Amino acid sequence: MCGIVGLFLKNERLQPELGGHLSRMLATMSARGPDSAGIAVYGSGADDLIKLTLRAADPAADGDLAGKLAAAIEAGVDLIRRSNHVVLTIPKHRRAPALTWLAQHAPDIDVVSAGSRMEIYKEVGLPERVANRFSISAMRGTHGIGHTRMATESAVTTEGAHPFSTGDDQCLVHNGSLSNHNAVRRNLRREGLVFETENDSEVAAGYLTWRMREGDSLKEALTSSLDALDGFFTFVVGTRDGFAVLRDPVACKPAVLAESDDYVAFGSEFRALAVLPGIDKARVFEPEPATVYAWERR
Template identity: 65%
Template sequence: MCGIVGLFIKDPALEPRLGELLARMLGVMSDRGPDSAGFAVYGGGRPGFVKLSLRAAAGVDPDRLEAGLRGIAGAEVAIALRDTHLIVEVPVAAEAAVRAALAADHPEITVVGSGARMEIYKEVGLPAAVADRFGLAAMTGSHGIGHTRMATESAVTTNGAHPFSTGRDQCLVHNGSLSNHNALRRELARGGVQFETENDSEVAAGYLTSRLAKGEALGDALKAALGDLDGFFTFVVGTENGFGVLRDPIACKPAVMAETEAYVAFGSEFRALAGLPGIETARVFEPEPATVYFWERAA
């Protein structure tokens, strides 16, 4: 059992409250997943730059790291430290060199995501505490997704926490279990998709990455997942400009959505949505099984 939340802002006037609202939704889902939590926020970005979301071991010196990366990627490297995570913004042309330097010189640092606008944070602990540690309530942006985890089939570790990201500006949170993830992992790995954990949810993220890399739209990739992924699942997916929801054909995992002129919201239970502005006049509905729901903002 896990908890999922997601919020896609349609009215730009609400973007300054994205983090505040998402943090509240995440905290409400604590009893569905009290052992770890994570979230992805799509905020601002600089043209020609990519943000690397890094998880660092205790004792990493951000000033020393920044100085080293400036020697590789130039003076415009920017680093923001948030608790155990670092957001490193580098020119797109220098990304490969920066990743290689991190792998060679900083094995204590893990890249958990990258993108022009996406930042990912995740840690062990109660969801509200994890949100507080990273300052989620103060973050702004157009959309975000979050996950609270109850580790029923694996250890309680940060590696097992969601969201999972295997492609630029693309991430996924998952409630459920896939039965064919090992075979699919091998197939995707042969195609060049890289995995960092044994989690079946990372395989689902990798599957979508492989489809998007071929030029498919997110909606089409989600439709294809219905035939290629075996098991029971609810996915909430973020891309640089999009927000998608998909439930398997049986749809045994709880899910509820709300839509107004200002936002679209998802929660594993309605109480995650109850505090949203204008919820009393929202269109509240249960997403249908085997049906793709997808919203996208103008690029």
């Protein structure tokens, strides 16, 4: 029993309010999972740059990270610090040497995500506290997804918190449980994917990454997951240009969508959507089982 939210803005005037809306939506889901929380925000970016979101257990552990990394990769490095997370923006073509240097010289710093537009922030604690810790309400962007977790099958750790990201600008949040994730994980490792946890949700994210790497669209990858992933689930997926929703064929987990001229919003329960402006004018509906719903920027 976890809580999921997602918000895709159609109206550009609402972009400065994205973080605030996501934070309020997720806070309403606290009763569904008080153990840990996380939010992915898709903001501005450039095709020739990549953002690396990093996490250090000790907020002071990174020291002069930007300066040291810039010298090592011989390129400019922009650093933004938010609590124990930092976002490094570097030239995309220097990504490989940057990751190699981080692994060798900063092994206590975890890479949470990578992408031209995506930043992920997650930590142990109630959603409201996690959002406040990283000042999510001040963030602007086009879309984002969030998750609050009840750790029923694994320890309460930051590593186990959602969203999970296994590909550039791609992440997934999941409510439910997969029964065959260990077998799928073994197969995906043979395909070169790397997993940081034993969480079944990371396997779902990895499966989509692999299918899209093989040439599937997001919609095609999600459709194929209905056969490949056994269990009960609701997935909300974020990509560089949009987000998508999929429920298992039985639709075991609760899910509500709302669409208006200004936005598309998802929540595990309607109360997550009730905090949005103009919700009384939106079309509110329950997504059908085994059906992919997707929206992208034009």
